[in-house]
Amino acid sequence: MQMKMRLALTLAILNACACGNRESRLLDKVDVKGIAPLGGDLAYVQSSGVVQRLNVMGVNPQPKTTKISITSNPRIVIRRPGVEELLVVSDGRSDQYGQVIEPPALTVLPDQNSKREYPLVDPGQQMKLSDDGKFAVLFNDPSYVDTTSLLTNPGQVAIIGLDKDKYPPTDIIHSLDTVGGPPFAVWFLTLNVGTQVGRPFALFAFPQGISLVDLDSPDDKEPKLDLTSWLPSGGMDKTSGFGVAFDQGSAEIYLKNSHSSDIKVLSVAPGIPTTDGGSGNTVNISVRSLTVSNSTAPGAFDVYSLASGSRLLATVGNSVASVTTDSDTVTSVALSTPANQILQFDAKAPKDPNSGQRALLYQTDPTGGSLQSSVTFVNLEDLEIGKAAALETVDFGAKISSVVQLPNLPLQLLVILSGGGIDVLDLEKRHWSPIDSKVPITLTAATSNRLWVGSAGDNRIGYVDLSNSDPTDPTSAVMLTIKSTQLDSPVQQMFQMNQSSNSRVIVTHDQVGGAVTWVDANNPERSAAHKLEGFLLSDLL
């Protein structure tokens, strides 16, 4: 026993001599919440609020990062459309008693190593960006559970003009006059209201109606509309098939839901100033209805313009309908394959050497139960007269899981098949080329004439070269060349990045400390590839 006590005492003394503990920062996990290209860098946004930027477009690979701190607990990471900026929505931090230590914020990271922060009121909001990247709206997310605050205002939204020179970073919080509950969706519209100049609006959808906010004057009182009689009992939510389309020139907004065969048309007109000198509503809204079908609710709809006026194109069950919006005249043509998606494009057609307005109708289904193997081409300018002659069906022989538009190849569609494999569909020639794959394709990127595909978790990336059989004749048949490049680690995400003369495919790997492989897009050989790893831990110790 004495021996044991002596031993214990000795160990205690030795331990006391072995002073020094690990720094607490070494105990925190590197928790990456989002990865996105930013300039020539790949930005890794971590839950700690650290953004580490790895340069992947330099001449020499270097596994070093530059760091910038933002508000902690980022939840949404989105690249701003049209502008080289990254948007990060962070929830901030509160202590165990609910005292806010860091308020939630939207951080804008420009290409330079700087930031702009917009304070938010509530954490856990969802964000919607306008297609042109000029506006961001943050609003209530019903799926978020706030564990700190007992009470929140679900009608409180943040409307942020992202052009820093045009919109000040203050006065971004607004309380909406809700209609039957908090907003569940928002659409961005551009309408020519009283002028030929488009004005940006945000349309908020509530369970029992909508409101329209003028984004140039978001402080003005927004007009709202109660649509209870048109909506299903219990109101709308994300599953109600609520949809919005608009015609900029006529300043009309079209609304649909999956419970009504009618389409509501909102005509937006300039507001009338109030007698007390106030501006009142900036716009006034009048409502009318279009009947697309006697009993069936439209699946998808979109607006197109003809010389004779605006038309509404809608898929209704197994048919497609063209509706003259002025007269509510409906031209309905049966489809051989049902569709719930509409993709409009301008292109030539095999039998029409002139470029014209076309549409591709296809079906998607997240549950996979109603997928189809064929798509329908529609010559929009000929639909009302030619009817069935304006349609052309292309069958892929396998059910279509999704259709991907390629940013650099607007007339080539990537059709991903549910059973594995991809097809490249030429929208002009309406020709498709089957490419088999034993794994589901989940990642895509495109260079000028090369389409990159990958599957998350697989070690390979593949590419499809699209080139004309006669390089001097762009109308000659497209030749496909396919090839795969084997990487050393499973693929997590894939980005195609260009800077000056460099064109690279950047593949990230899910590895502690971060890992990427950069592949020369013009010379996609392993010998020309480089892998960087552990850069998120660089200079950690």
Add this chain to the structure above:
Amino acid sequence: MAKLKISIALAVAVGQVAAPAAAQFLPAHRDVQKSPPNTAAPGATSGAASSARVVSSDPTNGSVAPAASAVLAAPPTSTTPGAGTASPATAPAPAANTVVASSPGVTQEPATAQPSMVSNQPEPLQPNLLPVVVNQAQPPEVTEAPRTYEHHFTVTLDVANVLWRTSTGYDLFSSNDAAWRIAIGFGYDVLKLPGHTILAAEVGAMAEPDQGSNSNSGLLGNTISGSLSAATFMLGGSLRWAMTQWFAPYGRLGLFTSRYAVDIHATASDTTASSGVDWSYHRWVEGGSLGAGVMFNLPPRSPVNVGVLVEGGYWLQQSVDIQLEGSPPAGSISTLGARLGSLGNSGPYLRFAGLLRF
């Protein structure tokens, strides 16, 4: 008469030769008090006289003269009658021929106890023909100073050797700053300097066994772990001041090279099925140390001596880069791993060692 003179002369001559030889064969430790005081008489008279071992006596009273330390005191009981009439020829014996006694009055053992003195005994003299009184007839009883061995070699074995690494880099491998090591060293005293100062050359080897954190160590949320081991080879020298036979403070300067082996393991991600990753590499790093300590050992009474030493000092060594670097198989994509930081190896050290000297 002439025969007598020859005999006496012979006896003196033999005594001059035999005395140092006898002393040389004396055991180092002898319990002289055990010898009975009268064992030398009377037979010892003739025996001792014949060996003519001791002749230093006071001619006046026959007692042994306390001449310096080289005086053999003859017990009065060992004198024979007529001792006061000692022959002048035998009276003052040269001090060089005396056997050293540690203290006056120590009784000698009988001469018969000394085998070396039994041999070559001349023929005994007839008492009636020998009027010489030899008052110191026995071989001298000597109590020597304890024999001191001079050791030149030192072997040390560190039972506790700790280096304090305070750099953050070491946090990857340990939850505290103490690096425990084991070492063995070999030294040789190459130069004796004035003032009991000794310069020694040393070689040694040191091992730092696997110091590692496991995957549950909490590092980066239990996603990374590392282990570190090192082997060090040293050359050095020490300057020791032998204050006493058992205590010597010293200073030591060492030059060394170490081979550090670093292993880093990243666990599999929890979001995909990707496997974990391992990085492994080694580095050679040079350095030096400067220390001071004290050495304790038992008095050097035996050919092999034992002791301990306690030493503290500063270990100065280049840092080692902690790099995510491995040996990918041939044909792998060119890979560059990040530099996590550096492992600082400099810091104070303390060692406690056992030692053998011979």
